[in-house]
């Protein structure tokens with residue numbers, strides 16, 4: 001009986017407390033501010049930038065030859081072009097221009113214009129070094145001009161540095177294998193005014209896909225404002 005009384009008291013107690021706890025749902029949240037739905041802040045539309053494509057604009061279509069060296073030459077002439085050198089070299093009984101690339105100086109070809117020859121497109125050996133290893137495995141680059149007498153133009157220097165940096169990167173050619181013709185043959189080529197050390201150390205840079213044309217925009221690609229917005233003047237190691 002004692003426990004029954006205890007239960008009764010507990011029940012009474014609960015009945016006294018529960019009404020105090022009980023609140024209708026609306027009363028329970030009456031003190032909370034009403035929920036408001038605010039639309040998300042409007043975001044600026046996504047700016048889709050065209051992708052920067054890293055590529056070698058001079059990549060031949062066929063399989064690459066095993067390139068180990070880059071040999072720099074000058075034409076030892078005032079002006080010139082691929083066609084002019086081709087004619088000259090055919091006159092020597094060769095099968096055409098001996099170099100893989102020719103860089104113009106504005107006389108016969110555009111200033112700083114880089115043109116590949118049939119040897120590059122066909123990935124055939126060169127006829128430029130007077131040395132079998134360097135003809136077989138050396139990429140021959142000829143800059144139009146006589147750098148024993150004259151200075152290369154700024155556009156030519158920028159062009160050769162860009163070409164060398166791309167070729168070094170693409171074919172894993174170390175800077176030490178970018179050499180002057182005089183390093184493998186008794187010749188003054190490519191002249192005392194061509195800074196071979198500077199050219200050989202040209203740094204690989206991200207390359208932007210540009211149409212491969214005869215008039216390749218060698219210099220404009222490095223100018224501030226494009227293709228890398230905000231690129232400061234003089235930041236490019238090829239300048």
Ligand SMILES: [Zn+2]
Pocket residue numbers: 072073074128181187189190
């Ligand atoms: Zn040479």
